[in-house]
Every structure is written in structure tokens, then in C-alpha cells.
Amino acid sequence: MSNEALFTYTLRLADDLLILSHRLGEWCGHGPVLEEDIALTNRALDHIGEARNLLTYAGEVEGKGRTEDDLAFLRNERQFLNTKLVEQPNGDYAHTIVRSFLFDAYHLPLAEALLKSSDAQLAAIAGKAVKEAQYHLRHSNDWLIRFGDGTEESHQRAQIALDNLWTFTGDLFTQDEVHQAMVKAGVAPDLTKIKATFDATVDKVLSEATLKRPVDGFMASGGRQGKHGEQLGFILAEMQYLQRAYPGATW
Amino acid sequence: MSDTTKREALFQAKVDSEQKIEPKDWMPEKYRKNLIRQISQHAHSEVVGMLPEGNWISRAPSLKRKAILLAKVQDEAGHGLYLYSAAETLGTSREQTIDDLLSGKAKYSSIFNYPTLTWADIGAVGWLVDGAAIMNQVMLCRTSYGPYARAMVRICKEESFHQRQGYEIMAVLAKGSPEQKEMAQDALNRWWWPSLMMFGPTDANSPHSAESMKWKIKRQSNDELRQTFIDRTVQQAEVIGLTIPDPDLKWNEATQHYDWGAIDWAEFNSVVAGNGPCNKERLAARNKAHNDGAWVREAAMAYAAKKAERKAA
Amino acid sequence: MSDNPNNWPLWEVFIQSKRGLDHKHVGSLHAADPQMAIENARDVYTRRQEGQSIWVVPAAAISASQPDDAAMLFDPADDKTYRHPTFYTMPEGAKYI
Numbered sequence: 001m002s003n004e005a006l007f008t009y010t011l012r013l014a015d016d017l018l019i020l021s022h023r024l025g026e027w028c029g030h031g032p033v034l035e036e037d038i039a040l041t042n043r044a045l046d047h048i049g050e051a052r053n054l055l056t057y058a059g060e061v062e063g064k065g066r067t068e069d070d071l072a073f074l075r076n077e078r079q080f081l082n083t084k085l086v087e088q089p090n091g092d093y094a095h096t097i098v099r100s101f102l103f104d105a106y107h108l109p110l111a112e113a114l115l116k117s118s119d120a121q122l123a124a125i126a127g128k129a130v131k132e133a134q135y136h137l138r139h140s141n142d143w144l145i146r147f148g149d150g151t152e153e154s155h156q157r158a159q160i161a162l163d164n165l166w167t168f169t170g171d172l173f174t175q176d177e178v179h180q181a182m183v184k185a186g187v188a189p190d191l192t193k194i195k196a197t198f199d200a201t202v203d204k205v206l207s208e209a210t211l212k213r214p215v216d217g218f219m220a221s222g223g224r225q226g227k228h229g230e231q232l233g234f235i236l237a238e239m240q241y242l243q244r245a246y247p248g249a250t251w
Numbered sequence: 252m253s254d255t256t257k258r259e260a261l262f263q264a265k266v267d268s269e270q271k272i273e274p275k276d277w278m279p280e281k282y283r284k285n286l287i288r289q290i291s292q293h294a295h296s297e298v299v300g301m302l303p304e305g306n307w308i309s310r311a312p313s314l315k316r317k318a319i320l321l322a323k324v325q326d327e328a329g330h331g332l333y334l335y336s337a338a339e340t341l342g343t344s345r346e347q348t349i350d351d352l353l354s355g356k357a358k359y360s361s362i363f364n365y366p367t368l369t370w371a372d373i374g375a376v377g378w379l380v381d382g383a384a385i386m387n388q389v390m391l392c393r394t395s396y397g398p399y400a401r402a403m404v405r406i407c408k409e410e411s412f413h414q415r416q417g418y419e420i421m422a423v424l425a426k427g428s429p430e431q432k433e434m435a436q437d438a439l440n441r442w443w444w445p446s447l448m449m450f451g452p453t454d455a456n457s458p459h460s461a462e463s464m465k466w467k468i469k470r471q472s473n474d475e476l477r478q479t480f481i482d483r484t485v486q487q488a489e490v491i492g493l494t495i496p497d498p499d500l501k502w503n504e505a506t507q508h509y510d511w512g513a514i515d516w517a518e519f520n521s522v523v524a525g526n527g528p529c530n531k532e533r534l535a536a537r538n539k540a541h542n543d544g545a546w547v548r549e550a551a552m553a554y555a556a557k558k559a560e561r562k563a564a
Numbered sequence: 565m566s567d568n569p570n571n572w573p574l575w576e577v578f579i580q581s582k583r584g585l586d587h588k589h590v591g592s593l594h595a596a597d598p599q600m601a602i603e604n605a606r607d608v609y610t611r612r613q614e615g616q617s618i619w620v621v622p623a624a625a626i627s628a629s630q631p632d633d634a635a636m637l638f639d640p641a642d643d644k645t646y647r648h649p650t651f652y653t654m655p656e657g658a659k660y661i
Contacts, residue, residue: 018314022309025308025309025317025321026308026309028301028305028308028321028324028325028328029298029301029302029305029324029328029536029540030305030536030539030540030543031328031540031544032540032543032544032545032547032548033544033547033548033572033594034298034328034331034332034335034594035332035593035594035595035604035607035608036544036547036604037325037328038325038328038329038332038604038607038608039603039604039607041321041322041324041325041328042325042607042611044321045318045321045322045325048314048317048318048321049318051314052314052315052318055314068314069313069314072314073312073313092543093543093544093547138603139603142599142600142603145554146550146551146554146596147547147550149554149557150549150550150551150553150554151546151549151550151553153546153549153550154546154547154549154550154553157546238309238310239309239310241310242310242311242312242370243312243313246428246430246431249312249427249428249431250423250427251312251313251316251370251420251423251424251427273631275628275630275631276631277631322611325611326611329608329611332593332608333591336574336591336592336593339574339592344571345571345574345594346568346571401591402591405590405591409612545570548570548571548572548596549570551572551596551597551600552569552570552571552572552596554596554597555596555597555600558597559597
């Protein structure tokens with residue numbers, strides 16, 4: 001197993017959380033009710049915390065002295081390896097909840113599997129993430145059920161969000177060469193198993209929410225190879241602005 | 252003595268002997284109204300205050316700063332929530348209170364009508380705006396109305412890191428490149444005077460002050476608090492090598508306080524009247540969040556009702 | 565308090581900070597249902613490791629004594645000092661009592 005593959009794999013894990021946290025942070029101060037504003041920011045904080053641990057570790061694996069901030073603020077669009085799902089705009093609250101639900105349904109079994117990773121550091125990071133991910137999934141599935149089984153309007157909005165975002169779920173489970181190498185080394189889990197848990201969660205929650213599971217049609221891909229939608233460039237332009245405008249400065 | 256006068260005397264005796272007033276106690280209608288006004292203004296300030304700072308979450312210059320800022324702005328939401336709850340014990344509903352904000356009827360701290368233009372503003376807001384707010388809040392931990400005092404105790408405990416993180420941002424900038432130091436000084440220049448205005452009009456011109464002091468809602472006057480703030484902050488600015496933008500600022504040996512220049516009260520009144528740089532944006536943002544969230548709140552209630560019905564069946 | 569049926573009701577929140585201690589009233593919040601009230605309480609009132617158990621109670625379900633009754637309810641206990649251990653004089657030298 002090469003360090004490069006482990007570096008790439010760790011960045012993929014980190015970037016999902018970093019970008020999702022960024023998106024959730026955009027809600028801070030604009031939530032539908034104060035209590036929910038606070039809840040959503042808690043999630044953003046959990047995600048950024050896990051992202052920082054992973055980025056710091058990625059820097060160590062790479063061995064070139066890059067810090068969490070170097071990796072977050074000084075990589076360009078093609079070097080970000082998050083799945084496209086997490087970069088999708090917040091949209092209405094149904095889109096935000098569905099995006100998080102789909103991610104959580106993948107993230108929880110992933111974190112559970114990583115507890116047994118042969119990589120001690122990834123296993124340790126997963127140890128903290130599992131508890132957070134359990135809570136995240138409960139929060140997003142509760143809301144999805146409320147929307148699906150709430151009012152006609154909320155049902156419709158949730159179904160639209162689900163239909164819009166479903167195309168991004170395929171990418172969560174693609175296993176390219178890097179991933180296969182990680183599985184072989186016992187670092188990463190086989191994603192077909194994660195997919196089975198994901199499917200079971202989705203079916204259970206959607207049925208309770210009286211929502212229809214979209215048909216697996218065209219699945220968007222490319223995020224793991226750094227081929228993103230146009231949205232990501234705007235996220236980075238905003239996120240990286242100060243570090244780019246004042247190279248080398250300390251904050 | 253009439254019944255009301257008797258009750259008022261009893262009430263005042265309770266206040267004078269430092270007993271807290273609790274929600275079910277009899278209280279003069281003006282005390283209740285005055286409190287509702289003050290607590291809801293305070294709550295609105297916390298919630299509107301999230302906007303100028305939240306503004307920089309997506310642009311925070313390091314992951315550490317981003318996490319801190321998220322946590323801080325989130326705390327403000329919590330503080331708004333504690334205060335709305337305290338106001339509810341006086342017989343208002345959160346909905347009514349928020350409607351008054353959204354319609355422009357209720358006021359909030361004018362400071363949040365100023366824009367956060369650069370990253371240094373996040374430092375200045377934490378250091379100066381939270382610093383000024385804390386002066387008030389520490390005093391309010393001993394306010395006579397129990398639920399308000401309890402909310403303030405919780406808020407003060409949580410606020411303690413807010414001012415420090417802001418001052419740290421300023422200190423790091425002041426020690427940084429010449430451009431960063433300039434950014435810090437510029438932020439101090441813009442936020443200094445509005446921060447002093449946060450303490451409200453001078454005692455001589457403060458319409459609600461006398462009554463508030465008598466009822467121990469307030470325990471120190473606007474001018475006293477403002478002077479303490481200045482005395483403390485000047486020293487802090489010196490430590491990090493920034494200059495307070497007041498040519499009249501001078502230590503006075505006789506009073507053991509700083510003498511300082513004149514506040515531009517015309518500007519203060521104009522911002523309070525709605526003509527600050529961001530009044531319209533702030534209200535528009537709150538209205539948008541509230542309106543966009545209507546279907547979400549409605550869905551949650553509809554689902555709760557269905558669930559309760561099924562449970563009963 | 566409010567006429568709009570879409571407004572979430574008010575809940576009172578009680579937090580136990582450590583096992584073995586009482587649940588203590590910490591404040592209130594709004595939520596549509598009990599589950600949400602618990603989750604909101606977790607997010608609002610335990611951000612700094614303040615708790616390990618949460619109770620939520622609909623504010624409307626709480627009955628409270630009236631301040632005007634305070635004298636009648638609580639003053640009669642004033643003269644029953646014999647309920648307190650310090651009321652009794654123990655003989656010099658007696659131990660473990």
C-alpha cells in the first residue's frame with residue numbers, strides 16, 4: 001500500500017466533511033427557528049472537527065509538512081476529492097435535510113466500519129465520529145419523516161429534494177483503484193457492505209416518511225477524482241479568499 | 252392606602268431588600284412592560300447580532316477560526332433563545348415578540364446595523380461589542396427579575412470566551428504583516444465610537460433609566476458603565492499596539508479615569524431611527540429566514556398532531 | 565399563549581449534570597413534539613458538557629403554587645425547629661450521634 005493512496009483516501013474522507021460543514025455553516029443565523037439554527041450549527045461543528053482531524057492526519061501521511069489549513073485553503077478545485085452530494089447548494093430546508101440524511105445514512109456505517117480499520121489513526125478518528133454520526137442520522141431522519149408525513153407542502157418539497165439529490169448517491173459507493181487498494185490493506189471497508197446498510201436505512205425511513213425512493217437512473221460521478229460541479233469553485237473562492245489574498249499570513 | 256399602593260409598597264420593599272421578583276408575583280404594570288421591552292430588545296440584539304458575524308463564517312481564514320466563529324455565533328442564537336424564554340414568563344409569546352421585530356416595531360442594539368467589512372471586524376466585534384455587552388450583562392446578572400437574572404448568569408458564563416477570541420484575533424493581526432495591522436487599526440477606528448454608543452444615551456438623556464434603577468432592573472447607569480469600559484479597553488489597546496481613535500483621550504490623575512472626546516449623538520439617533528448602513532438588510536434577512544421557515548414549522552406541528560392522534564387511537 | 569396553531573408549544577427543560585444528582589430546571593424552549601424537545605434541549609442546553617440526562621415537560625402541564633399563598637403554605641414550618649438536628653443538646657463526650 002502506498003502512502004499516496006492513503007493520502008488520497010484520507011483526503012476523500014476529510015473533504016466530504018469540510019465541504020458539508022461549510023454548506024451547513026451558511027445556514028447559521030438563517031434557520032427556520034432558533035432551536036433548529038442551533039442544532040444545525042452543532043452538526044457543522046461536528047463535521048468541521050472531524051475534517052480537521054482527518055486533514056491533519058492527511059498532512060502527516062503525505063509527509064511534506066502541510067497543515068490542516070494548507071490542505072483546506074491552498075488546494076485548488078481539481079484537488080478537492082469530496083463527493084458531489086455535499087457541495088450541492090442548501091436550497092430550501094428540505095434539500096438541506098435530504099442532503100444530510102443521504103450523507104448520514106452513508107457516514108454512520110462508514111464510521112462504524114472504520115473503527116476496525118488497520119490504520120490506527122483513522123480508527124481513532126472514527127471512534128469519535130461514530131457517536132456524532134448516530135446523532136446526525138437521528139436528527140436528519142426525524143426531520144425527513146416530519147416533512148414526508150407532515151403537510152402536503154412539506155411532503156412535496158421533501159420528495160422534490162429527494163428526486164433532485166438522488167443522482168449524487170451513486171458516487172458515495174464507487175470503488176476505484178485507490179479504494180480497492182485501501183480495502184486490500186484493511187484500511188477502508190468494502191463499500192458494497194456500506195451500501196447495503198445505506199439501502200436499508202433509506203428504505204426504512206422513506207417508508208415511514210411516506211416518500212418514494214427514486215429509481216436509480218443516471219448517477220453523477222467524478223467528485224472523488226476532483227471533477228466537480230461548478231458550485232465547488234465558488235465555495236473555494238469564498239472559503240480560501242483570505243489565505244489566497246495574504247499569502248503566508250498568520251491568523 | 253389603596254390596594255394598588257399597598258401592593259406597590261410591598262413590591263418595592265421586596266426589590267429594596269434584594270429579593271428577586273418571580274413570574275407569578277404581583278408587579279406594577281409598568282415594571283412588566285419595561286422588562287418585556289428590555290428583555291425582548293436584548294433577545295432581538297442577540298439574534299440580529301448573528302448576521303454581521305455569521306457573514307464571515309464562510310470566509311474565516313483558518314479552520315480553527317471557522318470553528319470558533321461557528322460556535323460563537325451559535326451561542327448568540329442560544330442567548331436569544333434564553334431571553335425570549337425569559338420574556339415569555341411575563342406573558343408574551345415568542346411569536347408576538349418576534350413579530351414586533353420583523354415589523355420594525357421593536358428595537359435591537361443599533362451596533363448591529365454597522366457592516367463587518369473585513370476579517371478584522373470579527374476581532375473588533377468580539378473585543379469591543381461583546382466587551383461592551385458584557386459590562387451590561389454582568390450587571391444584569393443581579394437584576395431584580397428572577398428569570399432575567401438567571402438567563403443572564405447562563406449568558407455571562409458562555410460569553411466569557413467571546414470577548415477573548417475577538418481580542419486574540421486583533422492581537423494576532425496587530426502582530427502580523429503591515430497590511431494586517433492596518434486592517435486591525437481600521438476596524439478599531441470604525442467600531443470604537445459605535446461601541447461607546449452601545450451604553451445608550453447619557454444619564455441626563457436616558458428616558459427609562461430612573462425607573463429602571465429604582466426597580467433594580469438596571470443597577471449601574473449608562474455613563475458609569477461606559478467609563479469603566481473605556482478605562483479597561485484603552486489599556487488593552489495599548490498592550491497590542493493599536494491606537495484608540497480619540498484625540499481627546501487622556502488619563503486624568505484626579506478622577507483616576509480617562510477623559511475622552513464627544514460622542515456623535517446625531518449619528519446615534521440617525522441609526523436608531525433606521526438610517527444606519529445595514530438596518531434594511533438586517534430586517535430583510537430576519538424576515539426572509541422567518542418566512543422561509545414557515546412551512547418547516549408548520550410541517551413539524553402537523554406531524555406532531557398526526558402522531559399524537561395515532562397514539563391515542 | 566398564542567392563537568396560531570402552527571406555533572410550537574413551550575417546554576420546560578430539566579438537566580441532570582451528573583449521575584446521582586437531581587434533575588435541575590435550566591430553562592425552556594419550543595418544540596413540536598417530545599422527541600424534538602429532547603433533541604433541542606440537548607442542542608441548546610448541553611453544548612458545554614452540562615448534562616448526562618434530560619427531562620422535558622410541556623410548560624402547560626406544570627401547576628404552580630400562588631405567591632399569595634406563600635405565607636399560608638410555608639410559614640407554618642417556621643416554628644418547628646425540633647425537626648432539625650441542631651435543636652437537640654447532646655451530652656458532652658457522646659460520639660457518633
